[in-house]
Amino acid sequence: MNMDSKSILNGRPALSLKIEQIAEAAGYLWQKGWAERNGGNITVNITEYVDDAIRQLPAICEENPIGLTLPHLKGQYFYCKGTGKRMRDLARYPMDNGSIIRILDDCAHYVIVADQQVMPTSELPSHLLVHNWFLEIGSPYRATLHTHPIELVAMSHNKDFLKKDVLSQLLWSMIPETKAFCPKGLGIVNYQLPGSTILAQSTLKELQEYDVVMWEKHGVFAVDEDIMKAFDQVDVLCKSAQIYISAKNMGFEPDGMSQEQMKEMTIAFHLPK
Numbered sequence: 001m002n003m004d005s006k007s008i009l010n011g012r013p014a015l016s017l018k019i020e021q022i023a024e025a026a027g028y029l030w031q032k033g034w035a036e037r038n039g040g041n042i043t044v045n046i047t048e049y050v051d052d053a054i055r056q057l058p059a060i061c062e063e064n065p066i067g068l069t070l071p072h073l074k075g076q077y078f079y080c081k082g083t084g085k086r087m088r089d090l091a092r093y094p095m096d097n098g099s100i101i102r103i104l105d106d107c108a109h110y111v112i113v114a115d116q117q118v119m120p121t122s123e124l125p126s127h128l129l130v131h132n133w134f135l136e137i138g139s140p141y142r143a144t145l146h147t148h149p150i151e152l153v154a155m156s157h158n159k160d161f162l163k164k165d166v167l168s169q170l171l172w173s174m175i176p177e178t179k180a181f182c183p184k185g186l187g188i189v190n191y192q193l194p195g196s197t198i199l200a201q202s203t204l205k206e207l208q209e210y211d212v213v214m215w216e217k218h219g220v221f222a223v224d225e226d227i228m229k230a231f232d233q234v235d236v237l238c239k240s241a242q243i244y245i246s247a248k249n250m251g252f253e254p255d256g257m258s259q260e261q262m263k264e265m266t267i268a269f270h271l272p273k
Contacts, residue, residue, distance in 0.1 A: 015049040027091030035087035043127035045142040059111035070132035080120035126200035143227040148219040151241035173256030174240035187213040
């Protein structure tokens with residue numbers, strides 16, 4: 001018999017705090033209106049918090065193909081939001097609306113080891129492709145987040161904003177904190193079928209330069225060391241989008257910070273150029 005949600009977290013404060021952080025972020029996504037129905041996904045690499053007892057847990061489902069062979073994920077453990085599950089429910093009951101999976105030795109299949117047979121998001125291959133790359137390059141990033149920020153998605157309906165770094169420069173110029181807390185800006189992936197391989201590959205390409213990627217007319221994909229930092233990057237970008245849209249609604253084009261002002265701040269705060 002597999003552990004229940006209380007026992008798997010009991011006596012494991014680091015893992016418990018990590019799951020609580022994921023639940024907290026899910027609640028923020030719902031409160032902001034970025035996670036309608038079952039929209040959005042979270043996948044977090046929790047391998048460093050897994051002890052021997054969890055490693056010995058039997059699978060509670062059949063082996064499932066990832067659809068990709070990801071050699072750097074052998075034996076890794078992930079917390080994944082469940083397919084069809086709502087962020088508002090995950091915020092209250094993370095182990096009832098997500099699962100812990102283990103990547104098998106063939107690096108092409110996974111099994112669920114806790115807590116219930118909640119199948120991971122249908123976009124799991126995309127998330128795992130990114131996590132495989134993190135480990136391949138020695139990145140400290142362990143969290144991937146997909147969500148639907150209203151103002152950013154609205155701006156993606158303007159083709160002029162989809163040219164390289166146009167939206168990054170605009171959003172950075174709205175308020176200094178955006179450049180400080182999302183210093184790489186916003187990558188762009190033109191519309192692709194949700195869940196498709198080409199969307200995953202296009203996103204991975206953009207992540208070589210950016211930490212947050214806009215999926216045209218769909219949402220954003222953000223990465224960072226933990227889920228809260230990934231959320232924070234989206235949050236500051238969306239605040240800038242709100243400032244821009246508010247100014248436009250008042251009937252004027254906002255001036256924004258000048259290039260000189262942004263350069264000054266980049267130097268002062270040692271930000272990427």
